[in-house]
Amino acid sequence: MKQKVTAVFDIGKTNKKFFLFDKDFKEIHKEYSRFDETIDEDGHPTEDLPALQKWLKQVFDRILETDEYDIKAINFSTYGASFVHLDQDGNPLTPLYNYTKPLPQDIIDSFFESYGPKENFLKATGCGDLSMLNSGLQLYWLKKTKPEIFEKIKYSLHLPQYLSYVFTGIPLSEYTSIGCHTALWDYSKKDYHDWVYKEDLNAILPPIVSTETSINMNYNGRRIKIGVGIHDSSSALLPYIRSIKKKFVLVSTGTWSIVFNAFNKLPAELINPEDSLNYMRINGKAVRATRLFLGNEYKLQVAELDKRYGVDDDYHRNVKFDYNTYLEIIRDFEYRFNWKSITDEKMPSETQISYDKYEHAYHHLMIELVQLQVQCIKDAIGDTDISKIYVDGGFSNNDIYIKLLSYHFKDKKLRTTDASLGSALGAAISISDTKLNSKFLKKNYALKKHVPFIVS
Template sequence: MINVTAVFDIGKTNKKFFLFDKDYKEVYKEYSKFDEIVDEDGHPTENLSALQNWLKGVFENILNAKQFNVTAINFSTYGASFVHLDENGEVLTPLYNYTKDIDQSVIDSFVEKYGPKEEFLKTTGCFDLSLLNSGLQLYWIKYTKPEIFKKIKYSLHLPQYLSYIFTGIPLSEYTSIGCHTALWDYTIKDYHSWVYKEELHKILPPIVSTETSINMNYNGKRIKIGVGIHDSSSALLPYVRSVKKKFVLVSTGTWSITLNPFAEHAIVEDTDAEDSINYMRINGKPVKATRVFLGNEYKIQVAKLSGQFGVDEDYHRHVKFDYDLYSEIMHDFKHMFKWESIKDENMPDKTEITYDKFEHAYHQLMTELVLLQVKSIRDVVRGAEIKRLYVDGGFSDNDLFVKLLSHYFRNMKLRTTDSSLGSALGAAISISDKKLNSKFLKKNYSLKKHVPFITK
């Protein structure tokens, strides 16, 4: 029997289950999807009971399998989600979706009590006030559903709820608390004063390190059960553990999130960017981050260009970087794209493409998008001595994106990585005592080095 670590990696759409061997190689995986249900207001939300049944069923099957010996289990999930339990451990409410709108009067009331808003957002590392801040959900329930609030014994972040299903022990941990929840004051390294004033600390379980695990007898087997981890912090962990020098990670996708785990100061002290945000490392240290809606804007603009130039919708995937086209664009550079989902002071009032070939327009698009990414990276580095830049996610195999980024950061060593396992692997690593060496990314993440192109 192979000794394995089991990980449930729960996304909004895909629910995944992995088994990793002692070298963190994937030896088994299982995927599932559930139809969403609706809450009392008709807003779509996670089917929590279906999720719980799937977790238990999958795990029972693996425990009974003859080829695997499960020694540990952990959980990685999306954030900004609370599960509220009564004194009997029963779930009190739906898992409210962070996309759900709440009455503006609730937000106004909160700001009136605990504003000014700008100062509050900075100290808590948030960029708005909505249900994307899970702390605000507690405030919303307290004042709009007081009969339910009175029954809450514990409010658990989703990763910790999944752990609770297996252990029955309610806990909190840093990565979930620190992920744009509006609960944590990064300037004092404690819950924000409003949490104590509203007495919410009484329903928030004790805080433990993300590396904490509970040794339990589960159906006659001794198994180490982790307390769960927020997915963005989990995806960062393999880099933190295996790279010995300071670095910045650009995690690209619909959102392009730049993470600096070596920032010495919280956001409040050294940036005013509204798209700046804090995450938290597993030991409670802040991760300074910036975000830009790059993948979303790329998708919008590429669809428009494909239609305008009459090319196949996948044509853009095969365009390679052309230095002569780039040089021509930069000779008398001007912004041509009006973004639909990004605010940028440099963009024109409307999009005007002056080229007659898709390749030329595409180079213009990528140059402008990369300039946005460059600003996002510079905002998060802010003069720090960081010489390494890692890029993972969707843009890591975009030839123009990588070459242009390498060009603009010629003083940094640029590396791309490819791991579809992402946060699941981080969850396995977080409860392991095994050290990662400098070759880990090369062996497990298809690490590639990139050098800047030569300018003529």
């Protein structure tokens, strides 16, 4: 007898993944693929959209024909800030422009001349000035610089919804993609920003539905529930929201460390857009998020330490927290590191390391980085009564990072999780009627509790 499963395509910038989950959300099958990037008309690298679409269909059709699995539902999780522009026949009109592609400065200046002041606009839309990462500005850029293409656009779909469209042929919009620093949404109005209507962009943005929406389709003779897709960061947050009753923040660590607070009370217009973003939950509620270029800075500084002390590239992975080393450093603490990708008023003009041992220098680095992380978490918490902090991603396994974080937040419960499946699992959960309980994270995410050390 075939096993009933939910299928999820989880599309990252580098890895393209396909998962099957059973009724308890246990992973029972996975496939990975990578594609060479192509280039757009300006020579900027970008996603090979035809190759991606072909792979989606090939993988799904092959799994449908197996004797092992009975696919009852499928959903899609992808990176954000990416539009697919379709003509009246449903064919893409342009490449999938990479969010790293720079927008011309005159376009940005023109936009804020019309719809500024800039600071007010960024606060209203809950996003920083990230150029093409504000994917709504891509539509403005197309309209102003490529009017002959813009006029042919029937619908502009965010990438998760385009993948759903590939299977359903139904163009839709949903909250998590709209709310992903697109500059399209006015968080105080809970509607598209006025500029969207003034530029008539609402005419090419499909109807908005809840992220939990699914469409019952007859696909190749099978009745399958097809989801509308979800933005990956919001998807990774969903299992926590569904299974935790008390208020919490999630610290999702990696190249960027993003702190999500789904319980924020502060209006978007009062949030500092320099370091804060707003995302949206699947029901359209705002999620305050602060960010720190933690993993990137860590990588750059560790490379310098490795070179200075002549150790192997992986040496840092084995350095554990040492209480005496910590006490020695904080006794006469001074800021020693000049950051390469983070701006901080406390940092010296150049790095000043005088320790004999790598371990001491590494402890000092982590002490300073964690101080930045602590402030980032406090900014996300704001005036919210938060009792728990969850940490997932690469730094959840860094012994010094976790011990220092638990010390700084000894009035809260700190937990780490192994959420390598986070965004894919969230996509499966979003179209499921299954209720999650407090044991879900322990069973599926290797939940660990951490007790702060005591300074005597």
